[in-house]
Amino acid sequence: MALQYQVVPVTSFQQNCSIVWCDETQKGVVIDPGGDVKQLLMMIEELNVQVEKLLLTHGHLDHVGGSEDLARALNQPIWGPHKDDNFWLQGLEGQSQMFGFPLTEAFEPSKWLNEGDTVTFGNQTLSVLHTPGHTPGHVVLHSESAKVAFVGDVLFKGGVGRTDFPKGDYATLIDSIKSKLWPLGNETRFVPGHGPESTFGSERVSNPFVADEMPI
Helix, strand or coil: CCEEEEEEEECCCCEEEEEEEECCCCEEEEECCCCCHHHHHHHHHHHCCEEEEEECCCCCHHHHCCHHHHHHHHCCCEECCCHHHHHHHHCHHHHHHHHCCCCCCCCCCCECCCCCCEEEECCEEEEEEECCCCCCCCEEEEECCCCEEEEECCEECCEECCCCCCCCCHHHHHHHHHHHHHHHCCCCEEEECECCCEEHHHHHHHCCCCCCCCCC
């Protein structure tokens, strides 16, 4: 059995939405459906994935903008992020106007996610890590069996998340990366919220914001 995933860049922000599934059961989840819902529905059908829930890493519009439409289309619940990002979800109308996106109304998920929670689908499990800094309620979703993490806007190949938004904090972000992500293992691949995938080990060597001169 194995965890599979397909990354689909959505919206003008080219945000990485991930369709993640168990290849034994075809049951799965969608992480950060930021928009382009018709495209996502076509891909879900093409991959023959039976989506059981939608998962949000944080409350920024480019990651959550398509959530309610997709949840309605699939008749499935939205889980996450951590409740400390509720102010972002309640401010979605303002975010829509600021970025020139279609109007996205405020909503609350069916379930907030906390450190130590798990999300299961088929024979696969994702563990939840609370990783504040980019936003206070940001979470990361990690598969121990597949050695892959879906990290939203915490970490990028060669960069880290912005901290100049309300309730962002640079020192907190760096601590989240080093204390929560690095222990998952250097070989762990990660899917960031934007841009190409990388591994934690590679970023520990080369990322100018968080490199610790780990020997290769």
